[in-house]
Amino acid sequence: MQDMPTSPDAPVADAAIDNWVDRYAPAFSRPFLRLSRADRPIGTWLLLLPCWWGLALAILYDQSPRWFDLWIVVGCGIGAFLMRGAGCTWNDITDRNIDMQVARTRSRPIPSGQVSVEAAVAWMVIQALLAAIILFTFNKAAIGLGFLSLLLVTVYPFAKRFTWWPQVFLGLAFNWGALLVWTAHAGTLNSPAILLYAGGIAWTLFYDTIYAHQDTDDDALIGVKSTARLFGDKSPQWLRRFLMATVGLIGLAALFSALPNASVLALVIALGGPWAMGWHMAWQLRGLDINNPAKMHQLFLANRDAGIIPLVFFAAALLA
Structure with a gap:
């Protein structure tokens, strides 16, 4: 095994070249921002x-x-960044010995020696507390769902040790926001939100x-363990x-969201979202090369763009 980089200027192996952390962040902050995957924003988008x-x-x-929905939009953006960072930090703390043995991950801040475990724990707590401040601006039901999500975040890093389906646990955690944010707006959890949550889990898989x-x-x-190893050539x-x-x-979620009160045009536009998303996913399959x-x-x-597609359609349906 090659020597581990310890300089704060040493980038993570699978980060994009010249990402904003490596280019602009102060040197002392780079290991912690890398720990939060701030140099790889795809995870924040997927959350x-x-x-x-x-x-x-x-x-x-x-x-x-409601006007408060504008704050929900902004709060979700900040909260997703913070909670993705806290979750990735927790993941790297629990996986530090595994990451040492994987070529793609051994340059991460903890296995490479850039950040101690103690410092990583402190950084995780800071991010979680900042996210909690945002959560406490929502209604009580949404706050309760937010705290329940911590169970999923806690368990996920261990899933690959006991199941071939750790991606299910990631899906349960990464799509929890669909339930939480629906509740933050509506004050209650309705069946379309459950369907949307299930569709998000399938997308995560x-x-x-x-x-x-x-x-x-x-x-x-x-x-x-992983579904990639389980499925192999299949x-x-x-x-x-x-x-x-x-x-x-997601199509059923859009259907049952539009049926009670929306116009026929809004229904058709909303259903176009998952349909167009499916074509993007089919395009991904055509380029698949598992080796x-x-x-x-x-x-x-490319799944950032896949996930943006239905959002554009849903937003257009609100204007119809």
């Missing part, structure tokens, strides 16, 4: 987009936009299986199933 889906469909459902194919060789050597067939589940469940880690990383990153 944030289900929140915004939930808000858009909640407004479509009750046709009652899709993109995180793609992501996990980057590490299958190292994971096999150290005994880490991954394309499973990914098609996840695609269909994503489109079907090419660089290509799999590229396809994984």
Whole structure:
């Protein structure tokens, strides 16, 4: 094994070249921002987009936009950044010995020696407390859902040790915002939010299986489980199933959100969101090459755009 970089100027191996952290952040802050994956914003997008889906469909459902919804939009953006950072920090604390054995992750701040475990714990707590300040501006039901999500965040890093389906646990955690934000707007949890949550989980199974194919060789050597290893050469067939589940469940969420009060035009536009998202996911499948880690990383990153597509349609439906 090659020597680990310890300088704060040493980038993480799988971060984009010339990312904003490496270029602009003060040297003392870079290891902590890398610990939060601030140099790789895709995770923040994947956590944030289900929140915004939930808000858009909640407004479509009750046709009652409020000024407070603008704060929900902004608060979700800040909160997603903070909670993704806290979650990644917790993940790196629990996985520090595993990360040392994986080529793609051994340059991360803890295994490379840039950040101590004690400092990482303190950084995790700071991020979580800042996110809690935002959470406490929401209603009581949403606050309760926010605290329940901590159970999922806590368990997720350990899932790959006891199940071949750790991506399910990631999906449960990453899409919780759809439930929380729907409730923050409506004050209660309605059935379309549950369907949206389930559709988001299916989407997570899709993109995180793609992501996990980057590490299958190292994971096999150290005994880490994943759907990528479980499916192997059958991954394309499973990914098609996840695609269909994503489109079907989010489509049902849009349907039942629009039916009570929205116009026919708004219903049609809202249903166009998951339909168009499905075509983007199908495009990803056409480029799939499970033996090419660089290509799999590229396809994984493309899911930011896949998730933005239904958001655009849902927002347009609100204007119809």
